[in-house]
Amino acid sequence: MQSGIINIYKEKGFTSHDVVAKARGILRERKIGHTGTLDPDAEGVLPICIGKATKVVPYLTDADKCYEATVRLGAYTTTEDASGEILETFPVQVTKEQILEVVKSFEGAYTQIPPMYSAIKVNGVRLYELARKGIVVDRPSREVTIMQCDVIEWIDETAFKIRVDCSKGTYIRTLCTDIGKKLGCGAYMETLLRTRVGQYMLEDSITLKQLETYKEEITPYMHTIEALFKKYPEVTIKEDYNKILYNGNPLSFKAAVALPKEPVDFIRVYDNEGKFIGLYTINEAKQQLTMERNFM
Numbered sequence: 001m002q003s004g005i006i007n008i009y010k011e012k013g014f015t016s017h018d019v020v021a022k023a024r025g026i027l028r029e030r031k032i033g034h035t036g037t038l039d040p041d042a043e044g045v046l047p048i049c050i051g052k053a054t055k056v057v058p059y060l061t062d063a064d065k066c067y068e069a070t071v072r073l074g075a076y077t078t079t080e081d082a083s084g085e086i087l088e089t090f091p092v093q094v095t096k097e098q099i100l101e102v103v104k105s106f107e108g109a110y111t112q113i114p115p116m117y118s119a120i121k122v123n124g125v126r127l128y129e130l131a132r133k134g135i136v137v138d139r140p141s142r143e144v145t146i147m148q149c150d151v152i153e154w155i156d157e158t159a160f161k162i163r164v165d166c167s168k169g170t171y172i173r174t175l176c177t178d179i180g181k182k183l184g185c186g187a188y189m190e191t192l193l194r195t196r197v198g199q200y201m202l203e204d205s206i207t208l209k210q211l212e213t214y215k216e217e218i219t220p221y222m223h224t225i226e227a228l229f230k231k232y233p234e235v236t237i238k239e240d241y242n243k244i245l246y247n248g249n250p251l252s253f254k255a256a257v258a259l260p261k262e263p264v265d266f267i268r269v270y271d272n273e274g275k276f277i278g279l280y281t282i283n284e285a286k287q288q289l290t291m292e293r294n295f296m
Helices: 016-027 051-061 096-104 127-132 172-183 208-217 239-247
Strands: 004-010 032-034 043-050 065-073 075-077 086-089 108-112 142-156 159-166 187-197 234-236 267-270 276-283 288-294
Touching: 004 016, 004 051, 004 208, 016 032, 016 043, 016 208, 032 051, 043 051, 065 172, 096 142, 096 172, 108 172, 159 172, 172 187
Parallel strands: 043 187, 075 187, 234 267
Antiparallel strands: 004 043, 032 043, 065 159, 065 187, 075 086, 108 142, 142 159, 267 276, 276 288
16 A cells, blocks of 8 residues: 555544544555544544655644534533533524624634543543543643634524634634624534645545545545645755665755755755655754655
């Protein structure tokens, strides 16, 4: 089995771990990892990494994401979504103008308190394990970033759909609840669809059933590791430095055919035959290229 990334459409009813387990069975490959959990009731983009591509899991987990969610006004739930029990109900007496203003107000830096039903660990225990026992503990707040938040559909008098472009670690359930708090009428997340993880889009995803169909000819649906980093400049290393390159040792600037003129976070390094080796950083002080991650 070749290494790479497959953009899976996770359907409702599956956990992210279910998707990995089923993909292992379909592809007969044990080394598979997913790139950020989706709740069983949620659906949408869930890239999975195959073989050597499991090394890129942290980069995809950290990627920006886009979601579409239905916000239901008038109540809070134990889980902050429709799967939980109703805690409290409220009359809904807000206008569309008020909703639009409040939704937009969450753009920018935004401090969240993660929900109890989440995989975050507190004192070594996952919060959802405590929540299932009826235990509520204080959770440290975290700052996330909402790049864009828009109302994209009015469903009825107490529900509307939002599209959210956000940074890693953003809980859309909590965002929906916080919208309800700011409106003064309560809210919870009714549905969730993830439409993008980094560069992987909903329209390019395939279901597990399609994966089963395509498994013998999976190449068109297998994204290369290097494609994930295409935003970074490509640097070729001269043949005389291949041994140093393959060993993962720092390379002097003179080993490169050419280097980018502008400052960059990373560069994609290739050997003289065009084989992608890994991500490197440029150390101006030492005049060296230092390996960040080897993908050989």
